[in-house]
Each structure stands twice: as structure tokens, then as C-alpha cells.
Amino acid sequence: MRKNTVLISGASIAGPALAYWLHRHGFAVTVVERAPGIRPGGHAVDIRGVAKDVCARMGVMPAITRARVHEEGFAWVDANGRRTSEMPATLAGGEAIVAEYEILRGDLADILHDLTRSDVEYRFGDRITALADGADGVKVEFRSGRAEVYDLVVGADGVHSGVRGLAFGPEQRFIKQLGAYTAYFTMPAQPDLDPHWFLMHGVPGGRCAGIRPENERTAKAMLTFRSAGHAVDPRDVEGQKRLLAQVYAGDGWRVPAMLDAMWDAPDFYFDVVGQVRMPHWTSGRVALLGDAGYCASPISGLGTSLSLVGAYVLAGELAAAGGEHVPAFAAYEEQMRGYVEQCQKLPPGGVNGMLPMSAAAIRLRDVSTRVMTRRPFSRLLQIQAGKADAVTLKAY
């Protein structure tokens, strides 16, 4: 019997996770990724709530446990590196801002790719340029010149999803900017920094710089700043670096070392901090998954969990409906809607909490961090627990 064919665009987290489940349910899967290989880079992402069950059902929990970052928490530091407040990872049973399961995004992408590479066809260095959705399938054209027909196409290609652009419309209609930009990249290790803590330095004006020690040679750098309406071209990497150099010029702590390292970083990543809000994630034979359909933003700490759970539900509903996309897509939308809405609710303070504008607001943030980490207030930090569990996994 002919297998149903599914083309997935994007090979980060959502794409390979969906590929795993679709293959397991008997679909023939192709993944196309614009980058020349699995993209390295990013900081730690969280696996929370029901997403842990999904990973357990995929059999990847041992690999995740081996690779997870062993962080004792995060601390705010002043320009001289002195700690002003801190939040231990053990608070609130691992359901506070620092999660129990945190893993570098690149490591998780590698684990999911390794899990699927022998069963799924990966095509790197290519992308979809045209989609024509018809009664018998979707005719797809690729940048490489190929043209093929698939039963279904899924966009798992992130906030700036190409599939969404082709099948649903321009991204301005769907991306809700939260007023900040963020950059992640690898920098040389800072041997004198505590290797067990993620250290962050906030500056009036809404700028923050963070360093997460990685090993003896490298550390992960993060620069997140409030945007005063900067126009940033998502394809102009040199322009993004020039903007960071300008925005952070004159800042203290390790910022000069971070800016030096940024120019040659092998895995520089820069993007708007935003959410994707859409009334529907499916149209005809095309569906969106993960950040492409419902990015919750890095501030939520729930984007990776959403994409892992979304992959499980989408593949499961397609299998349950015998590959019939109309009932399967309706069930996917129905199951995911409430969970996505929960996960898109930002932690208290949102962007303001992370990027205060004044010295007084920074001091207030330190005071409230210190108070919140004391009992009985630390219970209030279980802000992620209910959200990350806001869906019940069916057995497919």
C-alpha cells in the first residue's frame, strides 16, 4: 500500500520531532532545511510538564538527561561582577524560571536528528519556494529546482516560517513583537566566572548581557535589549552585529569581551523577541507546527515544550484519522488551542521584568527576586507548572 507522504520544512526541534512520530505511525517523511546542516547554537531551552512525557515516549530522556546543562541557577551581577540577586534552580520543584530539564538547543536538535536520520530523508541547503494546494496533494517547488507532490506539507520552520508566508500570508499579520531583540552566540570561556551559574548583567535603558559557562574552552553569550523601533533586516547578519556593537557600546562587566567574540562567532543567532498569534494553524493540506504557528517567545520558557507536544499531537491525530487531514487537522487545532494560549501567557513582568529601564527599576527587580526566593513566597514562582501541563496526552 502507498504510504502517505509528508514534507516538513525546518529541522530544529519541531521538525525532527514530528518526523519521528510520523515515521513511527507509518508515513513517508522528507525534511527540508534551509541551513547546510542541523544548525548549532542557542542557549539552554526548557523541557517542561507534559513535554517530558513526550520525550519519555520517544525514548530520548536518557540522552537528554546526559546532555542537560547542570546549572545551579541564575544570578544578576553588577558592572563589577558582584552578585545582586540570584534564583537557584531547585526553587519551586524545577517549575520556576529555571527548569529541571534545561538543554542547549543545539544539543536537543542533534539528539532528535540522530533519532530520525536513518528513517527520514533530510535535505539540507534547500527550501520551498512555491506551494500549490490541490485536491490530490500539494505541488511543491524548491529553490534547488526540484518539483514534487506531497500528500501534506508542515511548516516547522520557525518564527519567520517560509511555509506560513506561502500558505497563510505575510508575517506582519501574525508576529506580535514584544519590543526587544535577542542574540545568542558562543564566546571563549571566562575561567574566573562561576561555571555553575548563568550570570546576567542588566543596564538602565533595557539592556541585558548574560554568560552561561559551557566547558573549559567556551561559554554561551546572550545579549537582549529593548528595541527603540530599530529596523533590523533578518538576513543582514553583519548589520545585526553592528547594531549590537552600537547599542552595547560603553557597557561594563564582560560586555566588551562579548562584543569582541561576536564578530567571529560560528553560531551567531539574532531575532526579534515576539510571539506568533494565528486564528488557525492549518489550511487545506498545509499545517504549521512549533514557533511557525505559535511561538511563545524565549521569555515564556515554553516554546520548545510546545513544539514537542505539538509534534506528538499532530502526528497522532493524522495516524488516528488514517491519514485523512481534514479531521486530523481539526483535532490538532482543538487539542492545542488552550495549551498554546496558556503557554503564551508571559511570566509576571514580561519584557519589563527582564529588561528594566532605570537604575531604580533594576534595584527593585533585585529586591523582588530576593523576596520571591524566600519561603513562603517561592511557591508563587511555580508560574510555569500549570501552563506546561495544560494539555492531556492521548495514547495514539
Ligand SMILES: Cc1cc2nc3c(=O)[nH]c(=O)nc-3n(C[C@H](O)[C@H](O)[C@H](O)COP(=O)(O)OP(=O)(O)OC[C@H]3O[C@@H](n4cnc5c(N)ncnc54)[C@H](O)[C@@H]3O)c2cc1C
Ligand atoms: C539557531 C537557533 C538558536 C535558538 N536559540 C534559542 C535560545 O537560546 N533560547 C530559546 O528560547 N529559543 C531559541 N531558539 C528558538 C527555539 O528553538 C524554538 O523557540 C523552539 O525550540 C521551537 O522550535 P522550532 O523547531 O519550532 O523552531 P526553530 O528552532 O526556530 O527552528 C526553525 C528551523 O527552520 C529552519 N528554517 C527557517 N526558515 C526555513 C525555510 N524557509 N525553509 C527551510 N528551513 C527553514 C531554521 O534554519 C531552523 O532550523 C533558537 C532557534 C534557532 C534556530
